[in-house]
Amino acid sequence: MSNDTHEPQLEQNPAAGPDGLRLATRLQHAGYQPPAGFDSVQPATHRASTVIFPNVAAMRARDWRHKTGYTYGLHGTPTTFTLEARLAEIEGAAHCMLCPSGLAAIALVDLALLEQGDGVLLPANVYGPSRELAERLLAGLGIRASLYDPMNPASVEDSITPRTRLLWLEAPGSVTLEMPDLRGLVAIARRHGITTAIDNTWAAGLAIKPFDLGIDISMQALTKYQSGGADVLMGAVMTCNEALHERLLYAHMRLGLGVGGDDATLVLRGLHSLALRYAAHDRSARRIAAWMREQPEVQVVLHPALPGSPGHAHWVRDCSGAAGLFSFTFQPQVDARRVDAFVDALRLFKIGYSWGGPMSLAVPYDAATMRGGAWPYASPLVRLCIGLEDPDDLIADIAQAMRVALR
Numbered sequence: 197m198s199n200d201t202h203e204p205q206l207e208q209n210p211a212a213g214p215d216g217l218r219l220a221t222r223l224q225h226a227g228y229q230p231p232a233g234f235d236s237v238q239p240a241t242h243r244a245s246t247v248i249f250p251n252v253a254a255m256r257a258r259d260w261r262h263k264t265g266y267t268y269g270l271h272g273t274p275t276t277f278t279l280e281a282r283l284a285e286i287e288g289a290a291h292c293m294l295c296p297s298g299l300a301a302i303a304l305v306d307l308a309l310l311e312q313g314d315g316v317l318l319p320a321n322v323y324g325p326s327r328e329l330a331e332r333l334l335a336g337l338g339i340r341a342s343l344y345d346p347m348n349p350a351s352v353e354d355s356i357t358p359r360t361r362l363l364w365l366e367a368p369g370s371v372t373l374e375m376p377d378l379r380g381l382v383a384i385a386r387r388h389g390i391t392t393a394i395d396n397t398w399a400a401g402l403a404i405k406p407f408d409l410g411i412d413i414s415m416q417a418l419t420k421y422q423s424g425g426a427d428v429l430m431g432a433v434m435t436c437n438e439a440l441h442e443r444l445l446y447a448h449m450r451l452g453l454g455v456g457g458d459d460a461t462l463v464l465r466g467l468h469s470l471a472l473r474y475a476a477h478d479r480s481a482r483r484i485a486a487w488m489r490e491q492p493e494v495q496v497v498l499h500p501a502l503p504g505s506p507g508h509a510h511w512v513r514d515c516s517g518a519a520g521l522f523s524f525t526f527q528p529q530v531d532a533r534r535v536d537a538f539v540d541a542l543r544l545f546k547i548g549y550s551w552g553g554p555m556s557l558a559v560p561y562d563a564a565t566m567r568g569g570a571w572p573y574a575s576p577l578v579r580l581c582i583g584l585e586d587p588d589d590l591i592a593d594i595a596q597a598m599r600v601a602l603r
């Protein structure tokens with residue numbers, strides 16, 4: 197038979213199957229049911245936009261606001277509900293909602309709680325994109341962002357106006373690693389009736405318990421330790437407060453901040469080894485930070501668990517561990533060009549953003565510009581994220597890079 201029309205030959209006029217339906221229909225209605233009695237270790241990955249209701253009455257009865265049933269993929273699937281429940285359990289939260297990235301989770305908190313004329317306070321060492329979001333996009337909506345000195349709670353008091361609604365906390369700042377007095381900051385916010393939200397990415401739900409400290413909202417970039425694989429982006433917003441939850445959930449729905457089932461599955465896998473990995477990152481980072489401190493080329497090592505590091509006493513009081521993250525500066529005479537050469541000379545440490553994954557990373561930062569000049573060290577800061585390699589190999593790598601770049 198010739199085919200000079202170039203039409204596809206397959207199933208042009210398919211016969212009906214045993215159930216009376218044609219192929220195009222049968223392909224969509226395969227009749228899959230999850231296997232009963234199949235209790236695997238990992239929950240199934242459910243992917244959905246549409247969720248099918250048994251009848252119209254059931255469709256009308258289900259309400260996404262209460263998460264009692266499934267209504268639409270954007271409003272949650274068994275996979276995302278499972279992840280939310282596990283994260284809430286780890287953090288001690290009553291409610292959790294997932295966002296497509298950590299930054300989307302920050303934006304959710306801002307947009308859910310702030311309106312035109314309101315003020316928001318951010319620590320001067322806040323995660324950079326969060327600051328830009330506030331100073332550019334929120335400013336465009338008529339919301340006023342002010343920075344406070346995280347190590348001087350009185351500077352918060354000075355910035356509060358009757359329209360200040362939200363105080364962001366970050367412990368520690370994820371580049372300069374100062375650990376603030378969370379209890380003191382929360383007390384000030386309480387006194388003024390201001391909602392508090394912490395970027396709790398560093399603690400990964402483990403090292404700091406924000407709800408025990410009276411913080412209202414905890415946000416995390418699951419992209420970091422919860423995932424652990426450096427291969428997925430996701431964020432979470434958690435709270436114990438019902439009224440705040442309702443506002444957050446409404447904004448979450450109307451901003452369309454759902455996550456896919458495959459990504460949720462990756463994070464669920466990561467959670468099994470979260471505590472073990474976190475402890476290993478912590479152990480290695482402290483060991484390497486202590487070694488760095490002994491090197492004559494190094495001026496300062498910033499790691500909240502090291503005595504003498506800014507906010508160390510707050511770390512001792514409020515934290516049960518530390519992330520595998522620290523920063524340092526070389527002596528003042530080491531200029532930016534040689535700092536870049538040091539980072540380029542590292543072999544095991546890769547150059548890249550983010551942290552919490554298996555590989556160690558290094559990034560040079562111009563902290564003086566980031567902090568508007570209020571920064572005491574002349575040589576650029578290098579942040580190291582310690583991965584899961586053997587710490588002795590990482591120390592040897594740093595030592596060889598210093599020999600190459602600083603001689």
Ligand SMILES: *Cc1c(COP(=O)(O)O)cnc(C)c1O
Binds near residue numbers: 299370398429
């Ligand atoms: C990475 C990070 C974020 C943002 O997470 P993404 O998933 O990359 O958007 C927010 N806060 C802190 C402290 C982070 O380190």
